[in-house]
Amino acid sequence: MSGKVGIVMPYFNDKDLLVKSVIGVLSQTYTNWELFLVDDGSAPGLRAKDILPKSISSKVRIIEKRNGGVSSARNTALDIIREEKKYDYIAYCDADDIWDENYLEQQLVVLHSEPNIDIVYSTFHLQMADGGPAFPYGITYYDEYPGLEFLLKSNFIYISSIVHRPKCLEVGNFDSNLNSIEDWDMWCRMAEAGYKFKRNKKTGITYTCKPNGMGSKSNASIFTAFYKKHGLFNNTNTQTAVPA
16 A cells, blocks of 8 residues: 555644644554644744654644635645645644544555545544543434535534545635635535545544634524535525534
8 A cells, every 4th residue: 555645734823732633643554644734823832833843753844824714724735735746645634633543544445445435534533622522413423425415414524534535626725715614615515526435434533622613603604605605505404514
């Protein structure tokens, strides 16, 4: 099994969780990767370069930019990945989530063995920022990927659990105008373009739930914009996105 993975990690001011997330990437059993850690204008003393040791792996590339939001940070990394044209897969790990140590290895097993699959997403475990237990709320569970019809109704795919082939970016970057549901919009655009999804039950991530996360900032105008993009403006049978 081979292929280089470009990992996209946006970061802003949350130093304690950042260290745990980066350690999770460094601990992967699959080692052919490069991490694009995009610091989205963190405050002095909380910047990624201030938090992580200077001796950190050369595979961790810290990129600093002015604050523009999580989509802007992810898109900065994606633009570099496109330009360099040396990555066979693209993965996402937000700076408050933690991968299982076999995460990349098991995700690539699927993509190597099933060339018809373009996007693989994993199982997840939920915890609060303090490490305490958390439970899914408003998240529909599907044992297998159920198809676009159901994805348009609710976001059941965590961004830190997804790996896809570079060709999927033909749909474009994350839409920064959608604020908290930009990942949901991206997966729907990929599905609408015909890219094939699969759920991988053999690995997972630990997803950190925060009361003041981006999902808590969603509002009617954000969802209206999403529904219009996907032809659902008059569809009242929709649910909310997974909070970030």
